[in-house]
Amino acid sequence: MAREKILLGLRIFAFMATLAAAIVMGLNKETKTLVVATIGTTPIKATLTAKFQHTPAFVFFVIANVMVSFHNLLMIVLQIFKPKLEIKCFNLISVAILDMLNASLVSAAANAAAFMAELGKNGNKHAKWNKICDRFAIYCDHGGGALIAAFAGVILMLLISAVSISRLLIHSNKSAAASSPSSLAAVL
Amino acid sequence: MVKLTKRIGGLVLRLAAFGAALAALIVMITSRERASFFAVSLEAKYTDMAAFKYFVIANAVVSVYSFLVLFLPEKSLLWKFVVVLDLVMTMLLTSSLSAALAVALVGKKGNENAGWLPICGQVPKFCDQVTGALIAGFVALVLYVLLLLYSLHSVVDPFLLQKT
Numbered sequence: 001m002a003r004e005k006i007l008l009g010l011r012i013f014a015f016m017a018t019l020a021a022a023i024v025m026g027l028n029k030e031t032k033t034l035v036v037a038t039i040g041t042t043p044i045k046a047t048l049t050a051k052f053q054h055t056p057a058f059v060f061f062v063i064a065n066v067m068v069s070f071h072n073l074l075m076i077v078l079q080i081f082k083p084k085l086e087i088k089c090f091n092l093i094s095v096a097i098l099d100m101l102n103a104s105l106v107s108a109a110a111n112a113a114a115f116m117a118e119l120g121k122n123g124n125k126h127a128k129w130n131k132i133c134d135r136f137a138i139y140c141d142h143g144g145g146a147l148i149a150a151f152a153g154v155i156l157m158l159l160i161s162a163v164s165i166s167r168l169l170i171h172s173n174k175s176a177a178a179s180s181p182s183s184l185a186a187v188l
Numbered sequence: 189m190v191k192l193t194k195r196i197g198g199l200v201l202r203l204a205a206f207g208a209a210l211a212a213l214i215v216m217i218t219s220r221e222r223a224s225f226f227a228v229s230l231e232a233k234y235t236d237m238a239a240f241k242y243f244v245i246a247n248a249v250v251s252v253y254s255f256l257v258l259f260l261p262e263k264s265l266l267w268k269f270v271v272v273l274d275l276v277m278t279m280l281l282t283s284s285l286s287a288a289l290a291v292a293l294v295g296k297k298g299n300e301n302a303g304w305l306p307i308c309g310q311v312p313k314f315c316d317q318v319t320g321a322l323i324a325g326f327v328a329l330v331l332y333v334l335l336l337l338y339s340l341h342s343v344v345d346p347f348l349l350q351k352t
Contacts, residue, residue: 054301057290093340100275100336104282111283112290115239119291120302126236127295129304154279161275168344169268 007163008079014156015072018106021149022065025113028052028146030139050132050139057116058143064109065150068102068157075099092171096164103157110150117143195262198342201335206254208328209281212321213247216240219317223310232311239291240318246284247325250277250332267343274336281329285322292318 029051036046052058075095121140123131133140222231234240254277257270296315298306308315 050301054299056293057286060286060290093344096340097337100278101333103275104279104333107279108282108286111242112286115242115287116290116294118238119294124237126230126232127304127307129294129302132302158276158279162272165271165275165340165344168340172344 003163003167004079007160007167008076010156010160010163011072011076011079014153014160015069015076017149017153017156018065018069018072021110021146021153022062022069024142024149025052025058025065025146026062028058028139028142030136032136034135050136052143055116057112061109061113061146061150064105065153068106068153071098071102092164092168096161096168099157099161099164103154103161106150106157107154110147110154113143113150114147117147194342198335198338199258201331201338202254202258205328205331205335206251206258208324208331209247209251209254212324212328213244213251215317215324216244216247216321219314219321221311221314230310232307232314234318237291237295239287243284243288243321243325246280247328250281250328253277267339271336271339271343274332274339278329278332278336281325281332285325285329288318288325289322292322 029049031047031049033045033047035043037044052062075098117140119129120143121131121133123129216234220231220233222229224230234244253273260266260270292315294304294306295318296306296308298304
């Protein structure tokens with residue numbers, strides 16, 4: 001019973017973390033007027049915008065975090081409104097498999113965005129790509145915050161998967177012990 | 189008889205995943221091209237980008253892990269641990285593949301909003317080898333997802349198919 005409460009708590013945290021990451025990155029936008037060139041004495045100004053849609057990795061980040069937070073929300077709702085009735089093996093294994101797949105998804109999204117952010121922060125001398133964080137500091141800060149929330153979501157999804165797998169193990173050991181009384185029940 | 193087939197199937201799957209991860213590692217390491225234009229020669233190596241270094245390290249870890257698990261005896265108690273480690277390796281593979289893919293996409297198409305020009309026009313052979321390494325990494329990922337489902341099924345036996 002304590003296992004269910006731990007799972008519920010972890011899912012609530014993971015839902016909040018991934019939703020926060022998606023929202024912060026989704027609203028990430030900065031507009032700046034920069035001096036591009038100087039002709040004579042009049043400087044030419046250009047208005048440049050940094051949006052998250054410019055980078056495909058950030059678009060994937062937002063979409064994946066929305067999907068994972070929706071998965072967590074669904075599992076929370078199922079756990080609250082369907083309390084321990086018919087815990088069949090199919091329910092348990094589909095929850096475990098979905099948790100593992102979503103853990104991989106959020107890990108992929110967080111890492112892709114992290115490496116793109118590193119490229120934006122440090123640039124790349126070999127490919128002659130300039131860094132953009134010195135001009136768009138607020139954009140980079142918000143992106144960094146969203147990344148931290150997403151990595152917290154990754155760790156939480158890993159813990160949730162581990163708890164779901166251990167629930168499966170306990171259920172299968174219980175069923176094996178109930179069906180054949182001569183076998184030993186493994187203690188986890 | 190069924191058990192033997194299942195065990196051989198699992199071993200074949202793990203050997204294939206080991207081969208794919210090793211192939212991705214080797215192809216990425218040996219990708220190197222020297223291009224020269226206007227008396228300036230630039231060399232493109234995989235160590236230029238942090239994401240490609242992470243890809244190499246992640247695939248190396250996965251290859252070593254797969255090789256070690258190949259020799260795990262069947263009745264060992266470590267199989268429950270192998271399930272969780274398979275999940276961790278799958279997460280490592282997805283993250284390294286998606287990071288390398290994101291950076292390779294910028295190298296191929298550039299990013300006009302940030303003023304980043306594509307580099308694939310100048311070093312086409314490097315780009316092709318990186319693409320090959322990414323494809324091998326993707327194959328390794330698919331095989332690892334199948335391996336995860338297989339080891340979950342063989343350890344947990346949720347449908348109680350095995351009669352003890």
